[in-house]
Amino acid sequence: MKEAVAHDVVFMAAATDTGTVRKNNEDAYFFSKKEQLFVLCDGMGGHESGEVASKLAVETVQNVFTQKSNFQIEAACADLPENLPAEAKILVSAVRYANRRILHHALNSPEKRGMGTTIVAAYYKEGMIYTVHVGDSRIYRLRNGKLIQLTSDHSWLNELLEDKEITENDLKHFNEKNVLTRALGTYPTVKIDVYTENVQEEDLYLFCSDGLHNALNDNNIRQLLNSSAHSSLQDAVTSLIERAKEQDGSDNITAGLLYFPTLLHQKPQYRQRTTVSDESESISQVLDKTLKSSYSLPAVKSGNIKKWSLAAAAAVLLTTAVIFPNWKENPVKNTNAGIPSALFNENLHRATNSKDHINTADLKDAGSVVLVQIRDRKYLDVLRSLEYIKILDAPDQFKKDIPIHAGTFTWAIADESDYILYKNNNIKLTAIDDWASHRGNTSSFGTNSGNESGTATYTNVPENRGLIYLVGSFPNTTYKDSQIYINDQIVGKLSNFLNDGFTLRPGEYTLTIRTNAGRVQHIKRNINVVDGQILTVEF
Numbered sequence: 001m002k003e004a005v006a007h008d009v010v011f012m013a014a015a016t017d018t019g020t021v022r023k024n025n026e027d028a029y030f031f032s033k034k035e036q037l038f039v040l041c042d043g044m045g046g047h048e049s050g051e052v053a054s055k056l057a058v059e060t061v062q063n064v065f066t067q068k069s070n071f072q073i074e075a076a077c078a079d080l081p082e083n084l085p086a087e088a089k090i091l092v093s094a095v096r097y098a099n100r101r102i103l104h105h106a107l108n109s110p111e112k113r114g115m116g117t118t119i120v121a122a123y124y125k126e127g128m129i130y131t132v133h134v135g136d137s138r139i140y141r142l143r144n145g146k147l148i149q150l151t152s153d154h155s156w157l158n159e160l161l162e163d164k165e166i167t168e169n170d171l172k173h174f175n176e177k178n179v180l181t182r183a184l185g186t187y188p189t190v191k192i193d194v195y196t197e198n199v200q201e202e203d204l205y206l207f208c209s210d211g212l213h214n215a216l217n218d219n220n221i222r223q224l225l226n227s228s229a230h231s232s233l234q235d236a237v238t239s240l241i242e243r244a245k246e247q248d249g250s251d252n253i254t255a256g257l258l259y260f261p262t263l264l265h266q267k268p269q270y271r272q273r274t275t276v277s278d279e280s281e282s283i284s285q286v287l288d289k290t291l292k293s294s295y296s297l298p299a300v301k302s303g304n305i306k307k308w309s310l311a312a313a314a315a316v317l318l319t320t321a322v323i324f325p326n327w328k329e330n331p332v333k334n335t336n337a338g339i340p341s342a343l344f345n346e347n348l349h350r351a352t353n354s355k356d357h358i359n360t361a362d363l364k365d366a367g368s369v370v371l372v373q374i375r376d377r378k379y380l381d382v383l384r385s386l387e388y389i390k391i392l393d394a395p396d397q398f399k400k401d402i403p404i405h406a407g408t409f410t411w412a413i414a415d416e417s418d419y420i421l422y423k424n425n426n427i428k429l430t431a432i433d434d435w436a437s438h439r440g441n442t443s444s445f446g447t448n449s450g451n452e453s454g455t456a457t458y459t460n461v462p463e464n465r466g467l468i469y470l471v472g473s474f475p476n477t478t479y480k481d482s483q484i485y486i487n488d489q490i491v492g493k494l495s496n497f498l499n500d501g502f503t504l505r506p507g508e509y510t511l512t513i514r515t516n517a518g519r520v521q522h523i524k525r526n527i528n529v530v531d532g533q534i535l536t537v538e539f
Helices: 049-066 086-107 156-162 168-173 218-226 233-247 281-295 302-314 379-385 432-438
Strands: 011-017 027-032 037-044 119-125 128-134 138-143 146-149 192-198 203-208 253-260 271-276 320-324 368-372 390-393 407-414 420-429 466-471 483-486 489-493 502-504 507-514 520-529 534-538
Touching: 011 027, 011 037, 011 233, 027 049, 027 253, 037 049, 037 203, 037 253, 049 086, 049 119, 086 119, 086 128, 086 192, 086 281, 119 138, 119 203, 138 218, 146 218, 203 218, 218 233, 233 253, 233 520, 466 520, 520 534
Parallel strands: 466 534
Antiparallel strands: 011 253, 027 037, 037 119, 119 128, 128 192, 138 146, 138 203, 192 271, 203 253, 320 368, 320 390, 407 420, 466 502, 483 489, 483 507, 507 520
16 A cells, blocks of 8 residues: 655645736736646736737646656756756746747737746745746745845846946936846747745745736735735735735736745755756757647748847847938937837848849939937927928837837848848947936936027926926726826826826926726836926826
């Protein structure tokens, strides 16, 4: 007779909520007490693509664990360090399979190009917990009443902080706090953070999307988890989500808890943290072959993945094209917004066939095409008003999906066959916060009466005030009776301020849009208003 094996007691619970603003939920999760596995993903991409990406990731990880014989786990991890535990390698292989599956799905569905997802996942076995992490979803641990964040966000902001390129004092001026530097499905390979530690009795692990940790700070989370008012683990999850929804609610909110009340397998103190590098091409081929047999993926031309790789590696196109006809007047000085305006292809050469040659006699002078950097999209209107400038490319659909950051970029022009006709690899975009040092004492375009730069004034701002514009879509069916609050003080009805904006004295503010019943629809924190400034707040 086979002796029964005693198992540790592990409790699991999770829930997700669409929030108060979004129409669909791009978060997804899965947990299994049998497999002692938990997975949480937060998708992105728009047009329901984020929802597809997160579900594909969750499903793939689940399948790797429940159908191990269908996946070449050892081959998928052949490049990993020998000292990495086998349990961690299973998680890494699952994440790699998920990344490639999302990528292939996007390549075969043009409307879903660019979709991706974050992931946090944990696997428990005999006193040890093994976790993997990509993106800005988080894992926390509550032990002896103390809350510790076990993951480090893969966001542009966090990397700048870690590299000490900015300080905590700079955060209030940083507008792109949630721009990710890593995600599944956005690039052919992915770096994965892996963390292993021993579990102690009464440890509680929290998994959450940014909809929760952006709304609740660590102290809020700790107090809620330490509360004795919860009747069950599920009740604790519900309390976290409801509190986050009350505080913000502008994003999907997902939370999951793993609780270890008693342990039979208690291991000595142990921690291992490592980052697994991008897999090699040979391992990518193993992943693709396995995925094709497991999910009947349609064939994808290798050139398409190379093209994808080049576009991602270039990290680029974040600029606006403007054409200047020949003129004698002084051209407008550096001004911008940043919008993608180029195509990429692995063929970085001009076609040499005779049919591609151009008869120079047919060419006519059309002026100069330049790239300009402006600090706000509304200044495009200023450029358009000038007689000698024509805006060639500023598509609205990229306004929120692709942020513009300081750094060195590439711009390219391609013909209809995707051949690169022109390519500039060394375009430098300056951080907006640094502009003042290059322009004397003026701190904002078109806002100071003594503006020596000659920049056109967009509108006059009252003395000792800043002018605030709200930018976004506010359909009457949803926002008919919505109210604007500044630092919890009511400003007035949203519809009354959409066209002309409103003014504030210099300072730092939190702007909230609420329904007439007080429910939060949007919230923007750390809005810094400067005397004479024109500031747009995007939703």
